[in-house]
Amino acid sequence: MIRTAKESDKKSVLKFCKNTFSWGDYIEQVWDYWLSENHLFLYEKEFPVGICHAFYSNDQIWIEGIRIEPSFRRKKIASELVKHAEFVGKEMEISQSYMLIDTENTSSLSMANSLDYEIFQTWNFYSLVPKHVENYNIEFENSLDLKLYPNYVRSWRWFPIDENALSKLSQQNNIIKSKINDEESVAILTASEHFDNTMIVTLFSGSSNSTLQIISFLQNYAFEKNYERIQILTKEILPVLDSLEHRLSFHLMRKILV
Ligand SMILES: CC(C)(COP(=O)(O)OP(=O)(O)OC[C@H]1O[C@@H](n2cnc3c(N)ncnc32)[C@H](O)[C@@H]1OP(=O)(O)O)[C@@H](O)C(=O)NCCC(=O)NCCS
Incomplete structure (x- = not known):
């Protein structure tokens, strides 16, 4: 069947x-x-x-x-x-199986639980509007502490950041960091493989100030590269901004296969 x-x-x-x-x-x-x-x-x-x-x-x-x-x-x-x-x-x-389920999709969550999937992490999905921005304080990164930044999103799939992914992402200047008063935020940029003109960003937000710098950079970057939309996935709650909208939250469900 x-x-x-x-x-x-x-x-x-x-x-x-x-x-x-x-x-x-x-x-x-x-x-x-x-x-x-x-x-x-x-x-x-x-x-x-x-x-x-x-x-x-x-x-x-x-x-x-x-x-x-x-x-x-x-x-x-x-x-x-x-x-x-x-x-x-x-x-x-x-050895591991994952799925992403809207935190409000109770039928799917029940189905996943009944198959022994457990909530591994919870992520928020924000949409951000591209626009021209003059000033932002960011740097491109070549290395990352993989204990602090273990995974990233590519085409709405979560992948571990291994040395191979790290090298590809950094070669393409797709890892950015903002550090303000010793508190840093990191973002990993990808282009959606499924949807036209859509940028997907994994954001690790360490402070509001550094996050705001990254958001300004993302808006300007997307504007200059003619992206129509920016989709941000983050475990944190982001600052309230006109151009930033919280859309949904998702549980990343995991099952260890035996
Ligand atoms: C969620 C969905 C995929 C479940 O498909 P399904 O074939 O009905 O699920 P199953 O019959 O395999 O369900 C297995 C178990 O999951 C739980 N479950 C499934 N649907 C449920 C519901 N509507 N309410 C409560 N529990 C539910 C039950 O424990 C069920 O076992 P039971 O029927 O013996 O009680 C289906 O409802 C669907 O297509 N929904 C819309 C799309 C969607 O949400 N997809 C998942 C996106 S992550």
């Missing part, structure tokens, strides 16, 4: 992935990309009734895009899809 999705499944899957959340859904925008990455799993009765995508990297499974056709919910279809994604990961000797 579970198989890999094909191009021809798109139409029937998108029928139940349009108005999933109050703001709609994003499956249509990522479908082709996920298909090309492989591991887009589909649950079929006589027709597709559920999907889930898994991204396997080093020692982690990233599970995303779980969608079950509304009239087929509470039949363990999501659970079966997740277990299938885990099974494939275990075959690759991967």
Whole structure:
């Protein structure tokens, strides 16, 4: 009943992935990309009734895009899809599995809990408007204390910052720091691989003043590079600003596979 999705499944899957959340859904925008990455799993009765995508990297499974056709919910279809994604990961000797769930999505959180996922971290999602800003106090960084800055977000997937990632990010001047009165904030910049003109920033906010400097830099950088939107992911609560809006909070759920 579970198989890999094909191009021809798109139409029937998108029928139940349009108005999933109050703001709609994003499956249509990522479908082709996920298909090309492989591991887009589909649950079929006589027709597709559920999907889930898994991204396997080093020692982690990233599970995303779980969608079950509304009239087929509470039949363990999501659970079966997740277990299938885990099974494939275990075959690759991967030891950890992650998913990101809106803190208000109680059904998905219950589903994850029932499969032994636990809250690992909680992150806030802010949107920031690009604009021209003259002054900011930031530096580009080549190294990071990976105990303080262990992970970053790329295309809405959380990855550990290892030496390889650190070297790529710093070569492209994508790690910035602001230090004011001995308190520092760090931001890691990426361009979304799925959405046009979208910058995704992981922000470690150590103080309001240093965060404000980083925010000014980000606004100006995005403005100059013609990004339309800046999405910030941070564990901290950010200062109140007109151009900065708190959108949602997410639990990063983790399961250690045995
Ligand atoms: C969340 C979602 C994926 C669950 O799919 P599902 O196939 O219905 O889930 P399952 O049948 O595998 O549920 C397994 C367990 O999770 C919990 N659960 C699932 N849905 C629940 C709900 N609406 N309320 C409370 N608990 C729920 C229950 O413990 C359930 O076991 P039970 O039915 O024996 O009580 C589905 O509701 C959905 O597609 N929602 C919209 C999209 C979404 O939120 N996706 C997840 C994004 S992170």
